[in-house]
Amino acid sequence: ISMELNEARIGEKCEVLVDGFDEEGRPYGRSLKEAPESDGVIWLESDRELTPGMYVQAEITGADAYDLTGKVLPSMNLPNKLSMLRILMIPVFVILALMNAPAAQYAAVGVFVLAAITDALDGHIARKNGLVTNFGKFIDPIADKLLVMSALIVLVERGRMPGWVCIVMLAREFAISGFRLVAAGTGKVIAAGILGKIKTVTQMIAGIAL
Numbered sequence: 327i328s329m330e331l332n333e334a335r336i337g338e339k340c341e342v343l344v345d346g347f348d349e350e351g352r353p354y355g356r357s358l359k360e361a362p363e364s365d366g367v368i369w370l371e372s373d374r375e376l377t378p379g380m381y382v383q384a385e386i387t388g389a390d391a392y393d394l395t396g397k398v399l400p401s402m403n404l405p406n407k408l409s410m411l412r413i414l415m416i417p418v419f420v421i422l423a424l425m426n427a428p429a430a431q432y433a434a435v436g437v438f439v440l441a442a443i444t445d446a447l448d449g450h451i452a453r454k455n456g457l458v459t460n461f462g463k464f465i466d467p468i469a470d471k472l473l474v475m476s477a478l479i480v481l482v483e484r485g486r487m488p489g490w491v492c493i494v495m496l497a498r499e500f501a502i503s504g505f506r507l508v509a510a511g512t513g514k515v516i517a518a519g520i521l522g523k524i525k526t527v528t529q530m531i532a533g534i535a536l
Contacts, residue, residue: 344370370382
């Protein structure tokens, strides 16, 4: 039964906690849903240096009755690249939004919409393909906040939003970020919840409308 269950996992992508190394220096770990109850381990094949206690994304490539073999995937996967792209688009958006030319204003809206689309895509791709990582859980809400905060400041600069509204919304964002940093200090990464995502989408729509 164990052999059949393990073979059924070949091709699965999962987050793995690196436990250590055998006498030959071969790294091994456990998928988060198994640790620490499971006796079997995942033997890891990696092109980069691994250290005990770190989390990596791996694809299961082999199995026997007790253990699995997995290939460590690049940490900068497609969803994470989309999140980073969203951050890189922010300066372009701000520069265009602060220009008075109508063409620049339309271009700023276009850049903002594209950035908002990457926000929808990165989470969908990560969940669909098993590419959810701790880095992704961290960088996705950070990218969202930077984009929204940039839009708020631009709106205040152009006189389309009262300053006090911007201050209240920024205070809320910094408070949530503070909670996440406290949790990160204990080794826990807090991903954005469904209410947080709805809030972000609402803010983005409002930003486009304004």
